Amino acid sequence: MIFLFLTSGLFLGWTLGANDAANVFGSAVGSRMVSFTRAGVIASAFVILGAVLQGSGAADTLDRLGSVNAMGGAFTVALAAGLTVYFMTRAGLPVSTTQAIVGAIIGWNFFTNNAVDTRALTQIVTTWITGPVLGALFAYGLYHLVRITRRRITVHLIKYESWLRKGLMIAGAFGAYSLGANNIANVMGVFVPSIPLEATDFGIFSLTGAQQLFFLGAIAIAAGIITYSKKVMQTVGNNLLELSSEAAFVVVLSQALVLFIFSSSSLSGLMVRLGLPPIPLVPVSSTQVVVGSVLGIGLYKGVRNINIKVLGGIASGWITTPVAAGVLAFLMLFFVKNLFGVDVGHSINPPAASGDGVSIATIIRYSIPALLVITAVYLVYLVLSENKKTERMNKKYYE
């Protein structure tokens, strides 16, 4: 019975593996720097490691947002997120598994009359914006560093390329580890509260109940990578991200760093020990971080390379995906509960009375203007820096 309910999460894991592994190894495989077989094996192994060893941080944040306390509810929430991703992808709309699952959990909260944890929601929404921005910043800095290093060292191009090839594999492994650590919460996070498995001791090591679920989810992600990501990787490598080997290395490394930051409880603990605010452990969209990283390289090379439509797509996805997933989850929960008589969860933290609750109107009131302001500031910055760059280029070549 547990496996039947888990199928929606496993399906979500499979789609995540099929699509998001391309963010890690797409440019390397597309440019034939790394063979698909090697990329697939590395990505699968490290996704599983990351999910099992470090997946709990981001899952805890999702649990705070909405602790889905019935298997039927978890199944429906994961299915609603999966279907939202599927239909929005088919419609050609920008979509992220992370945002879909968050929307679906909020839908569950409304359906079961549970309060939405404002703090958790703020943390999550903030990382949707800071994820791509951090990706861009890392990519800008790392690319600058790589270019300076290339200029300073006199090494044969072929030797340099062989270093990059090794670097791509190491960064890819790190990226896959971080993807597993960060995104496993999307796949299995909703099942953790409702499927309390006992810890199992394997002699050399033991796995907690959550880790066993993460392991299953990671296997589904690995299956997605091996069975379906080849085509996606080749598409990403050849069409969307036509990057040099250096830029591909930087993009993968930046994405891995961002995902790692938002999933490492040790790093967050270190920040606290240093007297700094903790890093929120939140699942972020690897696709959007990759797009942010590519934009960072675009900024380094000159803003004219940047397609503003891509930015608009990301910003619209922040709103449309969770809203669509939330509405779908609400409707599906209604049918699952009333038509099939399945328990989809109950209220444990009703809104308003505790004061922690938040109405949908409050969310919209605060989050949408904030998103718009940030997007507008970013666009103004892009336009200004493009003008500046054009002036500098004109001076350089025509004066």
Next chain:
Amino acid sequence: MSLFTRTTRELTVRIDEFFDTIEIGILIFKEGIKAYVNGDNNAFQNHISKIDDLEGKADKLQRSIENDMIVHSILPQQRSEIVKLLWQLDEIIDTAKKSLNEFYVEMPYVPASLSHDFISLAEVSGNAAEELMPAARAFFREPHLVREKLIRVYFFERETDKAAFQMKKKVFHEMHDLSLAEKAHIRYVTHHIENISDSAQAAADLLASMAIRQML
């Protein structure tokens, strides 16, 4: 991985060897023209045989580099341009070999008053190709230096055009004792010597665009 490292090292060595072969070929070409114009037949024969060997070696190296780059998927993004560059460089030694062979087969009459002009023309045309080699080597190690190295190639190419123009003008306007066939023959071999610097210029253009792309 060790196999890949070995291939990388061997390929680097072979690319350098290819450049060395082209460079020596150009020097032999210049010496060959000098020997022909000075009437030193033994030295000329010797140079022809050497350039034949060098051209064959360059061909073999070019093919093996191309083959390894494809088989081991080395530099997949720049491969087609690098293969084209190697082809262009090989074209230089091919042209030099053809040119010396034409002197050997057709034995053009070079009047004593033109000896110096012929030697200088071969010298500047060869210089254009010679100056290309440091730029080609720089592309693989210090791509940001390619453009400044190419300036000398373009300079010598222009000098070759000027020298060839002056020589042809001298032949057709001042040397009335030569028959039209002799004049036409001189013009024809002059054109062949000029081809070396033209090939160098074509390779330089390709190298410049490759270097820009590498720096982006």
